[in-house]
Amino acid sequence: MSFIEVTGLCKDYRIAKQEKGITGAVKSLFHREYTVKEAVRNVSFSLEKGEVVGYIGPNGAGKSTTIKMLSGVLLPTSGVAKTGDIIPYENRKENAKRIGVVFGQRSQLYWDLPISDTFDLYESLYSVPRERFRQNCNFFTELLDMGDFLHQPVRQLSLGQKMKANIAIALLHDPEVLYLDEPTIGLDVTSKKVLRDALKNINTQRNTTIILTTHDMDDIEAVCQRLIMIDQGQKLFDGTLGDFRSKYNDGFTVKLEFDTVPPPWQENGEYELLEGDERHWLIKSKTEMTAKTAMIDLIGIYDPMNLYVQEERIEDIVRRAYAVDEVV
Amino acid sequence: MKKYLTVFIKSLKSELIYRWAALWGMVGAVLGFLIQIFLWQALLSTGVRNDTSFPDMLLYVLINSFMLQLTRTDVASIIENTMIDGAISMELLRPISYKGYMLAQTLGKNIYGSLTATVPLLLLSLFFLSGAAFPNVAHILLFTLSALLGIALMFEVTYLVGLTAFWLQRCWFIRFYLNGLRSIFGGTMVPLWFYPEFLITLSYWLPFRYMTFEPINIFLMKTPLEQAWIPILAALMWLVGLSIADNLIWRAATKKLAVNGG
Ligand SMILES: Nc1ncnc2c1ncn2[C@@H]1O[C@H](COP(=O)(O)OP(=O)(O)O)[C@@H](O)[C@H]1O
Ligand SMILES: [Mg+2]
Numbered sequence: 001m002s003f004i005e006v007t008g009l010c011k012d013y014r015i016a017k018q019e020k021g022i023t024g025a026v027k028s029l030f031h032r033e034y035t036v037k038e039a040v041r042n043v044s045f046s047l048e049k050g051e052v053v054g055y056i057g058p059n060g061a062g063k064s065t066t067i068k069m070l071s072g073v074l075l076p077t078s079g080v081a082k083t084g085d086i087i088p089y090e091n092r093k094e095n096a097k098r099i100g101v102v103f104g105q106r107s108q109l110y111w112d113l114p115i116s117d118t119f120d121l122y123e124s125l126y127s128v129p130r131e132r133f134r135q136n137c138n139f140f141t142e143l144l145d146m147g148d149f150l151h152q153p154v155r156q157l158s159l160g161q162k163m164k165a166n167i168a169i170a171l172l173h174d175p176e177v178l179y180l181d182e183p184t185i186g187l188d189v190t191s192k193k194v195l196r197d198a199l200k201n202i203n204t205q206r207n208t209t210i211i212l213t214t215h216d217m218d219d220i221e222a223v224c225q226r227l228i229m230i231d232q233g234q235k236l237f238d239g240t241l242g243d244f245r246s247k248y249n250d251g252f253t254v255k256l257e258f259d260t261v262p263p264p265w266q267e268n269g270e271y272e273l274l275e276g277d278e279r280h281w282l283i284k285s286k287t288e289m290t291a292k293t294a295m296i297d298l299i300g301i302y303d304p305m306n307l308y309v310q311e312e313r314i315e316d317i318v319r320r321a322y323a324v325d326e327v328v
Numbered sequence: 329m330k331k332y333l334t335v336f337i338k339s340l341k342s343e344l345i346y347r348w349a350a351l352w353g354m355v356g357a358v359l360g361f362l363i364q365i366f367l368w369q370a371l372l373s374t375g376v377r378n379d380t381s382f383p384d385m386l387l388y389v390l391i392n393s394f395m396l397q398l399t400r401t402d403v404a405s406i407i408e409n410t411m412i413d414g415a416i417s418m419e420l421l422r423p424i425s426y427k428g429y430m431l432a433q434t435l436g437k438n439i440y441g442s443l444t445a446t447v448p449l450l451l452l453s454l455f456f457l458s459g460a461a462f463p464n465v466a467h468i469l470l471f472t473l474s475a476l477l478g479i480a481l482m483f484e485v486t487y488l489v490g491l492t493a494f495w496l497q498r499c500w501f502i503r504f505y506l507n508g509l510r511s512i513f514g515g516t517m518v519p520l521w522f523y524p525e526f527l528i529t530l531s532y533w534l535p536f537r538y539m540t541f542e543p544i545n546i547f548l549m550k551t552p553l554e555q556a557w558i559p560i561l562a563a564l565m566w567l568v569g570l571s572i573a574d575n576l577i578w579r580a581a582t583k584k585l586a587v588n589g590g
Pocket of ligand 2: 063064065181
């Protein structure tokens with residue numbers, strides 16, 4: 001049996017229909033009609049201990065809903081989620097001791113008090129030996145570079161600083177599993193890098209299992225070995241990053257650089273202009289061809305000063321994957 | 329247990345941050361105090377009760393404001409707000425009983441509130457209190473017990489109201505009714521002594537009078553020692569009944585829960 005087992009997980013939300021106007025409001029007092037939103041539909045996957053998985057999907061795909069069920073906040077409509085030997089939503093408190101959770105949109109910090117006070121609270125919430133806890137506090141304060149604002153009231157902190165603190169708090173009790181729901185929103189480039197390194201560090205040093213939800217594919221590329229993609233509540237892909245590339249990737253991009261104004265772009269069935277300005281063009285082949293053919297071809301037509309062939313960015317592959325699934 | 333203590337202390341500490349708010353709170357308490365005294369003087373001058381002296385009245389007003397501060401709880405509106413903005417999910421991520429957490433938080437706030445509100449009043453009225461009928465040790469002990477039960481009772485009822493937000497999303501109107509009922513049947517505005525007979529009878533069957541009115545009666549020695557067990561037992565029974573109800577409703581509520589927002 002795997003460490004985390006999710007089988008046939010479904011979550012429906014009931015949404016009360018809002019009728020317009022006062023008559024509608026009065027009517028809804030007596031009789032309410034509901035529509036059912038299937039936020040998560042029959043999702044199954046299993047994770048081994050120590051795996052780092054990127055859980056991706058467009059807005060409203062059902063990522064946060066899945067995380068809420070895994071962390072014991074929401075009860076599934078049907079299906080089972082299991083972490084270790086615990087069913088999280090039936091054993092909320094027991095489960096809570098073993099997991100760390102960050103919802104990027106929310107904060108767990110005392111608003112009026114410094115971060116160090118929230119640290120104190122978490123020290124007593126989890127029965128972690130004092131020595132170990134202190135050690136972790138220092139470790140993460142250092143790692144996430146929080147020393148400067150540890151003693152400032154939380155309401156005076158920036159979004160990114162609060163995010164760092166929330167991440168640290170999720171880690172202070174040495175959780176076996178870490179659920180991160182969009183933990184990089186609001187972080188600057190440096191802090192993102194710091195966080196990614198920290199996650200890698202925690203994963204290798206402590207064998208922490210991590211499920212990471214994000215819209216930043218650089219996060220995924222940096223820390224995840226595996227990718228699960230969902231859309232409209234359904235799982236569409238589950239495999240390694242490499243598998244993902246080969247499934248959704250259909251080629252490479254070529255970047256042309258000009259030292260003078262480039263010749264006009266010629267629309268044809270072979271190439272597609274992805275982005276273009278005065279000096280740079282990003283081109284993608286529409287048909288299957290080798291990079292060599294494309295290079296010779298493009299140099300022949302446009303005579304650029306420089307030419308680079310690039311593997312398609314995960315970002316673009318994902319964008320296309322979402323678009324493809326939208327059509328289906 | 330230690331975790332609840334920490335929640336309590338942090339809640340107290342959060343309150344301490346706003347010194348200006350505390351100061352204005354004190355001013356408000358003093359004003360409220362004066363209003364109550366004027367009302368009482370008007371009432372006493374009508375001759376309805378000529379067994380009550382001014383120091384006795386002062387003592388009543390003091391202990392009444394103290395008890396009101398101690399049983400103030402906004403737990404229902406806190407729950408309602410966490411439901412509205414979806415922050416309830418964060419509370420549920422903590423390995424702690426939700427009710428215990430809420431109680432510890434409320435106590436932190438109230439202890440602070442009642443100290444800041446009552447101490448100035450006490451200092452203000454110290455000179456006028458001589459001659460008031462102060463309770464003896466036995467009454468003070470019974471009062472303490474009864475007051476603790478009252479605080480717990482008020483919390484239970486408000487918490488129960490808060491839990492309805494799991495179904496209704498909003499519960500301000502129920503809170504509104506609760507406050508009304510409490511004012512009437514708890515004797516927090518006008519003591520129940522002045523009520524018509526049928527309202528007094530009714531009040532015995534509701535939990536509200538056991539929150540502040542009965543503890544105050546014990547403190548003022550209006551309840552003789554040998555009868556003190558009656559309100560105490562009644563409060564205890566309400567408390568047990570409500571805890572059972574709370575637990576059942578909490579279980580249903582967590583099943584029902586749909587967290588708002590991302
Ligand atoms: N409390 C709720 N009530 C009704 N619908 C909800 C609720 N929470 C989320 N949803 C809906 O469920 C779907 C999945 O939401 P969510 O899991 O938050 O998506 P994601 O995190 O992938 O962006 C969305 O269509 C959203 O509108
Ligand atoms: Mg989300």
